Amino acid sequence: MELLPQLLVNGIISGTLLAIPAIGFTAIFAVLRFPNFSVASHATIGAFAGYAANVWLGLPAAPALIAAFLVAALVGLASDEIALKPLRPYGALTAAIASIALTIVLENMVRFGFGNELRGYDLPLVRDWRIAGVRVGPQQVQNLVLALIIMAAVFAALKFTRIGKAMRAVADNPTLAELKGIDPVRVGRLTVFIAMGLVGAGGMLLGLGTSIDPLTGFRFILPIFAAAVVGGLGSIPGAALGAMVVGIGEELSVLVLSPSYKSAVGFVAIVLVLAFRPRGLLGERAY
Numbered sequence: 314m315e316l317l318p319q320l321l322v323n324g325i326i327s328g329t330l331l332a333i334p335a336i337g338f339t340a341i342f343a344v345l346r347f348p349n350f351s352v353a354s355h356a357t358i359g360a361f362a363g364y365a366a367n368v369w370l371g372l373p374a375a376p377a378l379i380a381a382f383l384v385a386a387l388v389g390l391a392s393d394e395i396a397l398k399p400l401r402p403y404g405a406l407t408a409a410i411a412s413i414a415l416t417i418v419l420e421n422m423v424r425f426g427f428g429n430e431l432r433g434y435d436l437p438l439v440r441d442w443r444i445a446g447v448r449v450g451p452q453q454v455q456n457l458v459l460a461l462i463i464m465a466a467v468f469a470a471l472k473f474t475r476i477g478k479a480m481r482a483v484a485d486n487p488t489l490a491e492l493k494g495i496d497p498v499r500v501g502r503l504t505v506f507i508a509m510g511l512v513g514a515g516g517m518l519l520g521l522g523t524s525i526d527p528l529t530g531f532r533f534i535l536p537i538f539a540a541a542v543v544g545g546l547g548s549i550p551g552a553a554l555g556a557m558v559v560g561i562g563e564e565l566s567v568l569v570l571s572p573s574y575k576s577a578v579g580f581v582a583i584v585l586v587l588a589f590r591p592r593g594l595l596g597e598r599a600y
Contacts, residue, residue, distance in 0.1 A: 318447050320564040326453050328540075328560025329460045330522075334515030334533065335540035335552040336467060337508035343484035343547035344504040347405035351392065351412040352512045352537060354419035356530030359385035359513020360520040361427055368435045374452075374521060377434075378459060378514050385513020386506045392419065393505045416531070424527040431524040456518050463514060464553060471549060480504055484547060532576075536563070539579030543586050545593025554594055558582065 334356055341349045362384035366377035396415050401408045441448045471477035482490040483500045491497055520529055540559045544551025559582055563575045570577075586593060 316568065317565075318445070320567065321561065322447050322449060324561030324564035325557070326449075326457050326560075327564060328557035329457055329464075330515065330518045331533070331536055331540055331560050332515075332553040332556035333460055333463055333518060334512040334537050335544075335556045336464070336549055337511035337515065338537055339541040339544070339547055339549060339552040340480070340504055340508040340511075342541070343549075344480055345401065345408075345501055347401065347408040347412075348538070348546075349393075349397070349412045350409060350534065350538075351389075351397075351415040351419065352509070353530035353534040354416040354423070355385045355389050355509045355512045356516030356519070356533060356537075357420060357423055357525070357527060358388050358530075359510075359516040360525045360529050361423055361432075362513065363517035363520070364432055364434060364525060368432075371435075374434065374436065374455065375459060378517055381517040382510040382514040385516070386510030388419070389509025389512070390502060390506045393509075394502075420527050420531065427527065429527060431526050433524045434521055436521070452521060456521055460515075460518055463511070467511070467549065476500075476503060535576060535579045536560075539582045542583050543593060545595040548593065548595045551593050551595035555582075558594075 334352060338349065338352050341347075341352075359381035363374075363377040363381035366372045366380035367374060370377075372380070392415055397408055397411055400411045436452055439451050441450045442454075471481060479490070479495045479500050480503070482493065482495055483497050483504075487497045490500075516530055516533070519533055536556075536559050540555035541552050542555065543558050544553065544555030559579050562582060563578045566575055566578050
């Protein structure tokens with residue numbers, strides 16, 4: 314039980330960072346109606362774009378995060394237009410399978426460009442803070458603050474901007490939205506751009522605490538998917554809530570399980586939610 318406060322803090326930080334790519338994943342599902350598993354490769358692309366900006370160009374972590382967002386957003390939009398958009402009329406399953414194939418292609422492109430070795434960001438070495446017996450790193454706090462700022466911006470945009478309201482309208486009823494003068498195709502492109510940017514920024518935030526390699530996004534795809542399912546596919550607040558559940562659950566699992574089984578928590582969460590509440594904690598497309 315002495316470990317409980319430390320594990321809770323770690324879980325909250327982990328869940329907050331996980332929420333950023335989970336929001337991107339669920340936003341695409343809400344508007345385009347299919348699970349885009351290529352978020353795994355776009356998280357990797359964002360992590361390496363941020364690495365290039367940080368290590369090669371010497372930018373601090375916060376400006377490098379903008380580069381991660383923009384590069385992942387542009388690659389996501391281009392790959393969707395070329396590879397996935399022509400297949401979406403054939404159904405969600407076809408598009409989902411194509412997104413898995415796209416993940417493999419993009420991950421190997423990263424591998425060809427950067428190699429297979431582990432890489433780390435150029436971050437200042439500072440001592441952890443000790444607060445009431447809980448150790449917290451300054452970089453963890455910075456990552457947490459950046460993630461909270463991103464989430465606040467997303468929620469504000471959805472509630473107060475025309476683009477956000479258009480995305481919500483298309484997610485609720487694309488036919489009715491079109492009758493009201495909203496172009497679903499344009500909104501779909503904007504959604505992919507913003508969502509993949511969030512995934513790329515999330516990939517960098519998750520990579521800042523460890524090292525990155527071409528499989529970085531692949532290792533996080535199950536927790537990202539689990540967060541979206543637990544919260545309710547299509548629900549932006551649900552993705553954030555689901556990420557907290559998965560993040561805290563993974564950390565608390567080490568009280569009874571070996572740390573090597575942490576990744577199984579996401580799978581267990583998916584099974585439990587599908588068994589007892591298939592629509593997720595907040596329900597489908599509940600904004």
